[in-house]
Amino acid sequence: MKITGYHRLRTYRDWGRPVGDVNGTIDSGVTEVPMVILETDEGISGVGIGSDHGIDDLFPALEGEDPRGVSALYDRMLAHVFKAGHGGATFGGIGTLDAALWDLKAKAAGEPLWRLLGARDRFVPGYASGLDIALDDETLASFYRSMAERGFTAGKLKGGRDIDADIRRLGIIAAELGPNSARPALMLDANESWNLKQAVRYVSRIEETLDLTWIEEPLRRWDAAGHARLSSSIKAAVATGENLTGLEQYSALFDQGAVDVVQAGAVWGVTHFLRVAYAAHSRNLPVSPVGLTANPSVAHAAASVPNHLSAEVQDLGTPFGISVDEHYADGGIVLGDEPGAGLTIDEPAILADQRLAPWITADGPHVRSPRAGLRLLADEPTMAPR
Known part of the structure; x- marks a missing residue:
C-alpha cells in the first residue's frame, strides 16, 4: 500500500x-x-x-x-x-x-483503532467541559445537567477573572453533577492568564470554600519554575501541557516537578499523545487529553495507555457532515467497532454547505489578552489604547 x-x-x-x-x-x-x-x-x-x-x-x-x-x-x-x-x-x-x-x-x-493500539476496554473515562465562560448561570446549569444525564461526575469551568463568580459557578456545576456523586470533581481552567502570585492567591481563596481537583494552565505553558512553585503552594493539582508542540517541550516540566496532571492537546495527533503518555508514565504521572472534539482519534489512543486519567468532553454532537462511531455513557466515551477511528464523512453534503466560521478572531479565545498576567487584579478591566 x-x-x-x-x-x-x-x-x-x-x-x-x-x-x-x-x-x-x-x-x-x-x-x-x-x-x-x-x-x-x-x-x-x-x-x-x-x-x-x-x-x-x-x-x-x-x-x-x-x-x-x-x-x-x-x-x-x-x-x-x-x-x-x-x-x-x-x-x-x-x-x-x-x-x-x-x-x-x-x-x-x-x-477499530483502539484495538489496534492494544486497548482491552473500549471505554474512555471523561469529564464535562463546556468552554463556558460566556454562559449565564442558567445555561451553565443546563449544560452540566445534560452531561450528568450521561453519567459524568466531573466538570471543568473556564474562568480566572472573577473569583466570586467562579466559586458560585463551580458550585452550580457541583450541584448539577451531584446526582452522580456526593463530591463531584471540580476543575478550573485559567488559560495562561495569571502570574504566579495571582495564581496562588486565587486558588487558595477557592480552596477555602471548595475542593478543587486541579487548576489548569494557570501560567504560561513554558514556565516550569512557576508551575513547580505553584504546585507546592496549593492543594489542587496543576494540570498543563495541552499547548506544548512536541515531547521535548515537556522536559523542563518533568525535571522540575512542575506538573501533576500531564495534558496533551488532541489536535496534535495520536503519536504525540502516545509519546507524552508514556513519558508521563515513566514518571508515575497521569495523562489527560484535551479537546477530543477537535480530533476524536485520540480517544482511541487514550483507551490504550496505562496512565490515562480522564479525557475532556466538550460537546455531545459532531461537526456537520461527520459521524463518529462512539457514544457517551457512564461518564465517558464508549468507542465503536468500525475499522479505523470510526469517522464517516459525507463529502457532498459538506461541499454543499460551506460556512466561514474561524476560531481565530480578534476577540476570540485563540488570541491572548494584551494584559494577561500583567494585571494587579485578576478582574482588572482591559483598557483601550490611548
Whole structure:
C-alpha cells in the first residue's frame, strides 16, 4: 500500500452556545473544522481532523510511503520541517496527517483503532467541559445537567477573572453533577492568564470554600519554575501541557516537578499523545487529553495507555457532515467497532454547505489578552489604547 495523494475539506461545528475562555469568546457558537483525507493506491483513505496548516509542505514526507509505518512517518514529517521547526501551527498539520495515517493503518488491519493500539476496554473515562465562560448561570446549569444525564461526575469551568463568580459557578456545576456523586470533581481552567502570585492567591481563596481537583494552565505553558512553585503552594493539582508542540517541550516540566496532571492537546495527533503518555508514565504521572472534539482519534489512543486519567468532553454532537462511531455513557466515551477511528464523512453534503466560521478572531479565545498576567487584579478591566 502506498500513499498517492490527499485532499482537504472544511466543515463546521455548531456548538449551540457561545464558546470560549478568559481570552475571548466565539459568540456565534459556530467554528470551523478542517480535515485532510489521505489517499492510497488500494482505494483506502484515511481521515484526519484538526488542522490543515502546512499540509502542502508536509505531504512530500508521506508521498509514496506505506501508511502503516506510522511512527516512522511521524518522525519523517518532523525531519521534513527541520530548518523551520515543527512548533506552533505546523505541529497541527503534522497531527492531522498523523491521525489520518492511524486511521488508514487500522482500516487496513480491519480493526477499530483502539484495538489496534492494544486497548482491552473500549471505554474512555471523561469529564464535562463546556468552554463556558460566556454562559449565564442558567445555561451553565443546563449544560452540566445534560452531561450528568450521561453519567459524568466531573466538570471543568473556564474562568480566572472573577473569583466570586467562579466559586458560585463551580458550585452550580457541583450541584448539577451531584446526582452522580456526593463530591463531584471540580476543575478550573485559567488559560495562561495569571502570574504566579495571582495564581496562588486565587486558588487558595477557592480552596477555602471548595475542593478543587486541579487548576489548569494557570501560567504560561513554558514556565516550569512557576508551575513547580505553584504546585507546592496549593492543594489542587496543576494540570498543563495541552499547548506544548512536541515531547521535548515537556522536559523542563518533568525535571522540575512542575506538573501533576500531564495534558496533551488532541489536535496534535495520536503519536504525540502516545509519546507524552508514556513519558508521563515513566514518571508515575497521569495523562489527560484535551479537546477530543477537535480530533476524536485520540480517544482511541487514550483507551490504550496505562496512565490515562480522564479525557475532556466538550460537546455531545459532531461537526456537520461527520459521524463518529462512539457514544457517551457512564461518564465517558464508549468507542465503536468500525475499522479505523470510526469517522464517516459525507463529502457532498459538506461541499454543499460551506460556512466561514474561524476560531481565530480578534476577540476570540485563540488570541491572548494584551494584559494577561500583567494585571494587579485578576478582574482588572482591559483598557483601550490611548
